[in-house]
Amino acid sequence: MKKYFNFLLLLAVISIFILSCNRNDDEGIPRFPEGSRESVNQWVQDSMKKYYYWADQMPAKPDYRLPVKDFFKSLLSSQDRFSFAVDSKDPSSYPRSxxxxxxxxxxxxxxxxxxxxxxxxxxxxxxxxxxxxxxxxxxxxxxxxxxxxxxxxxxxxxxxxxxxxxxxxxxxxxxxxxxxxxxxxxxYGYSYEQPLESKIFEKNGKKTGYLYIYDFPDGMTPALNQKFAAFKAAGIQDLIIDVRYNYGGSVASAAALCSLIPSGIHSSSPFIIYKGNKNGGEVKRTFAQQISYDSNALDFNILRANALGLGKVYILTSTSTASASEIVINNLKPYMQVIQVGGVTLGKDMAGFMVEDKRNPKKISWQLHPVIYKVFNANGEGAYSNGVPPQIAAGEYASLPLLPLGDPEETLISSALNTIYSKSAGKNALDQSVKVLFQSDTPSAAIGK
Missing domain, CATH: 2.30.42.10 (PDZ domain)
Incomplete structure (x- = not known):
């Protein structure tokens, strides 16, 4: 009987110890029924703790009862203009512009x-x-x-x-x-992928290539390679890249464009530095490494066969120039002279990727698009959250009507051409009497990439 009593006492002590451990393990971590709004919000919080650039600024005790989109917003830093979340089962949750x-x-x-x-x-x-x-x-x-x-x-x-x-x-x-x-x-309807548009301007025997790039989708390297092959065959001596309406997209495609312009770069030349939170750390990639992140991209060495080998490039910008297109501006600077013409860019000096439930079958339909990294060039230069200012300020609306993109008399293009051919950079291109009151693609009105 004594042995039996001692056994019960030992069992009780073990049970108390196990319960105590469970309570300590769960301290501060609420448990919610699977499929509930609270459980989805907890997944959002866990994902953001892992990836979000400003994870250390997130509230310690958020309100799990909030609707998912509101809960996501409650986690964001006051410095964050660009992170968003969508429910793949609810089209109305997607940003509209x-x-x-x-x-x-x-x-x-x-x-x-x-x-x-x-x-x-x-x-x-x-x-x-x-x-x-x-x-x-x-x-x-x-x-x-x-x-x-x-x-x-x-x-x-x-x-x-x-x-x-x-x-x-x-x-x-x-x-x-x-x-x-x-x-x-x-x-309301679908807009197809936008083509690259190119022109060659010539004056006094000097040729200038012009390339309008609407965005940077994956898989664009063959089209870029074709355009630059034509530029090279024509013997262009100067280049104008127009990204005034380019919200960004694939950094791999932006790296491919950059590889086609300057001289003296190799597959091992550093292209970009990503700096994340304590989990993400610092990641460095060369031109070749970054391009290869697009599985459909042409190889770096294939692209370099059509590289122009220029010492300077002219890039047309506005407040709608963002993300990967800003990376083109900043990350070419260690390798050549970048002459920016137009307006200050949007200031999206960051990158990220979509975070979603990878379980099979998937149990959560929400997709997160948080800021994960700040981006820097090969010299460690970045921090342009207030936008990249131009060397040549030019206002697109200085003269109405707006001319077609690619027209040599169009305000931003003519400002660049004046610099190339007559050295009268930006003359009368910035009319202070013309004021922009509103644009339909301002950050408050448009989708950010």
Whole structure:
């Protein structure tokens, strides 16, 4: 009997010890039923702790009862303008913009005489707007019957993102007035991948290549290689890269572009430095390594066969120049002279990747797009969160109507060409009397990449 009593006592002590250990292990870590909103939010929190650049600034005790999108936002640093989350099962959770819904963008500007006009600045090829007859340079007088003003521009932009069809009253700008007004109906729809557009300008026997790049998708290296092969065969001596509307995309494609321009680089030449949180650490990649992250990319050495070997490059920019396109500007600087023409860029000096539930079957449909790394060039230079300022300031709206991209008389292009051919950099290109009041692709109105 005594032995039996001692056995029960020992069993009780062991049980208390196990319970005590369990309580200590779980201290501060709530447990929620699988599939509940709280459990999804806990997955979000765990993922962000692992990857988020500002993980050490996240609140220690967030409110797990919040809707998932609100919970995600509650974790973000005040320095973060770009992280977002979407539910793959809910299309309404995806960021919306005039550009990704209808395929165009516009700017509301105040002219020197005080009048306010809205000009179409971008129309994507094979987009709903393009197919409806909208053109760059047109003036929009009304959206859904409402006259656009500085006061209602942002409200109108937000409202059309909640619709599937919009009515535009548009006309052409002639002699400081709108003529030939007509109505255009634009339906929400898909915009196809944008082509690279190139031109070769020649003056006094000197050739300048021009390349407009809308974005940096994976798989673009064959198209880049083809364009540069044509430039090289033509014997161009200067190059203008137009990324004024380029939100970014694949860093591998940006690295491929960079490999085609300067002289003196090799596969082992350093291209980029990624700096993450205490889990991510520091990652360095060469040109060849970064390009290879796109499984469909051409090899570095194949690209280098068509490299131009230039000592300087002209890059056209605006506040819509972001992410991978800013990396092109910053990461070419250790290897050549970069002459930036236009406006200050957006200031997305960071990179990341999508974080999602990798279990099979997947139990959580949310996808996170957090800032994971800050990016730097081969010399360790970066920290351009306030944007990269141009050497030659030029305002796209200094002269109306806006001319087609690729036209040598277009304001930013002509500013670069003036520098190349006559050394009169940016003459009359920045008209302080013209004020930009609103743009449909500002960070508050557009999707960030």
């Amino acid at each position: 005039v550009r990704n819904m209808y395929g165009f963008d516009y700017a509301v500007i105040q002219l020197a005489n005080g009048s306010v006009v809205t000009t179409v600045k971008l129309v994507m090829k094979n987009s709903p707007a393009f197919n409806s007859g909208l053109e760059r340079g047109m003036i929009i007088t009304k959206i859904n019957g409402k006259v656009i003003t500085a006061a209602n521009a942002e409200e109108l932009t937000s409202s059309i993102k909640d619709q599937t069809v919009i009515e535009l009253s548009v006309g052409k700008w002639e002699n400081d007035t709108v003529v030939n007004e007509k109505s255009i109906t634009v339906y």
